[in-house]
Amino acid sequence: MNRLSPIRLAAIGCGGRSRAYLGLAAQAPEQFQVVAGADPNAHRVEQIRQLSDNPDFRSFQDDTALLAEPKLADVMVIGTQDAYHVTPCLAALKKGYDVLLEKPIAPSPEEVRFLQREAIGLGRRVMVCHVLRYTPFYEKVKELVVSGRIGELVSVHMTEGVQPWHYAHSYVRGHWSVRETSSPMILAKCCHDLDLLSWFVDRPCLRVSSFGGRRFFVPERRPEGAPDRCTKGCPVGDQCPYNALRYLNQHRHWLQQVMDGAQEADEPDIRRWLETSPWGRCVYACDNNVVDRQVLSLEFEAGINATFTMTAFDKGRNLELFGTEGVIRGGDVFRSQMGCDLIVEPHHGGPSEQVVVEEPGGGYDGHMGGDGGLVNQLYHEMREVSPEDMKSSLDRSVESHTMAFAADRARLEGRVVDLSEFQV
Template sequence: MNPVKTIAVLGCGSRGRIYSTIAAGMPEKFRVVAACDPVAERTAYVQEKSGHEGFQKFADAEAFFAAGRLADALIIGTQDTHHYEQCRRALDLGYDVLLEKPIAPTHDQVLALAEQAARLGRKVIVCHVLRYAPFYMAMRDIIASGEIGEIVNFEAMEGVEPWHMAHSFVRGHWARPHLASPTIVAKSCHDMDMLAWVMDRPCEAVSAFGSLSRFTEKHAPAGAPARCTDGCPAGDTCFYNAVKYTGEMGRRWLGMVYDRAADAPASEILEWLKTSPWGRCAYRCDNTAPDHISASLRFSGEVTGTFTLSAFEFGRHYAFYGTKGVLRGGPAYRKATGADILVQPHGGGEPRRVVIPTPTSGHGGGDLGIVNALYDELTGRGDGRTCIAVSVQSHAMAFAAEHSRLTGKTVEIRDNRF
């Protein structure tokens, strides 16, 4: 008989609700018993999904922690700057933790949490969800199988997408990295983690460039007011017109920051945009997050590669160059060829095409995968794939890249702190 594990949720925003909804849908594995968020509708949402009779709701983290340990595991889905303190307190109380990425906004805090988890013998599973997504698992398996031989070098692209960039890194939560976390840590810890996982060898050094170059006032359309709702002369043609939040595509993004996004009439959303950060002209915000980053990485064994983050590409894609062939994969290839992964042997012939079935949860199926993995970890059957001791290594790559971008120097990772 498999034990049912109890779950509490701290931070019931976009991510907290996704994980708790998935967990609540697996009554044979989980019971969601408590939630904490200052926004009452959000804890009510988790309670409704949970259906647990003795469900406890908290409006602030102090009261939540004062209540002691309420469950086997705690999902921490708050914003980046809360992670360190909340995870530290949760571990002290005896929780195992499912911790949203990034682990914390500074390298010192990341290392401190890893040390604390190890010292107390507690599990901290970091939400590097891509390691549980079928596309990435297939890519890693092919490389590990030796089909393309030894990897000599690679190219990795993180296409943030223009609207996502504007929503999250220009108008939104991660627009000012000093109040959240460095962009390459916030967004690309996934990418660094994927490379660390696929390469399966230590990253030794990194050199990075990048800046904010497009989402700045000098690129604003002539006569653009501070807010899109103030009658912008470029409103009809501007890709970033915030009025699009009233349309179908916009509402999907709006749902991450405005709870009534699905039901609100357009007039309500337009009114909200008049004062909300998401109503601002995308060229006239207080953002400082870079909109493009290019990094060179050196792994052990003289394997090298490049990583690019761009606001202006769509989705992640990869090329791994091996001694026996080349693996290419990602949404761009899917769009062009119908296959998610193409494995091209040297010397010609047709590439082997790998098609991944359409995933049933976000992040290419990784959101569902990590909730299942949480259960496995809590019941001693996990493989520790995204435990904090593993994740600190790829976080170090991201912090090193940011250090390099800011200092203009090539950074050796070793045991350094950034």
């Protein structure tokens, strides 16, 4: 790559994620040029073409067509769905592209390790979209841990509340509701949390135990007389918080992720779409099988331990980091209830400090500013740091993905899982 020229970006999969990154990249023309997109859905490629502001933008019908061309960009964004990351990623690496790869790397530990080996062999850069690492909030937490303000880190407690409507949208009706065709929930949603945990602790995770299941969005809870689709007139539709007709008003913004033309659609268009799309189904009559809550206990090197809770029934992420000389607490509950992001408490008395993290440019949209933060760092990560210093490299991400695979196995098999089981 020429250090002075912008990085040329192309995308395989032009859905919500690629649109977010490439839209942001197109706003920084001194660093990035958006040159091509591939997707069987021509409408989505066209959206990226429009965002690119590039008259020479090239459109392709899929990954095969794009990758059949001579190399036409520096970095390939892989924004396809979970089960179709490894094939296009590997083909792009072989063609000489560096890659910005959406998480999860792949749904199984075998595929993850396979891709890692191949990428090492090919000597190319792969940056995984662990966007939360690039938020001002989590960067501040990391800075506080590294500063030694709480002494030596000994225990961590983290929670993620997915939020009930979000859970129903994505994990009951949506793309990540069936583990066999997407990924286990602890990987699909919580690879971010496990990546952050791994980043804060900064030591290998050794063992994991885990419990969880699916209790709420199940057929047994389907109300008497509820049809399989909310559009068919449900006797309890008015009281049901998950009534798909709420996409017409209070939850309309969720459609942008899944319905082509959502922005321009009028009420009859949306009603018609709900009549046939997965998002019109009764939440108690879906084929979902991923967990709606899961808890993990994790042991790291040097005896550091951690707990993590994912639940559909809370909103936002919170954390507590316990050190030998103090505690850091923070997250969404602090932001909404206490007017600060974090509280640093010394153990042995003394005043606690409230920390307000500067709001990211563009506000808290886009994963708390992580989408923008990631794109801001993309140039640096791809061109300026050595591959082993990349903040969200494939190798680092494999570590935290392995924690997720271990948790999944621990939950399914009802035992403590040693991460060495995943070494090949």
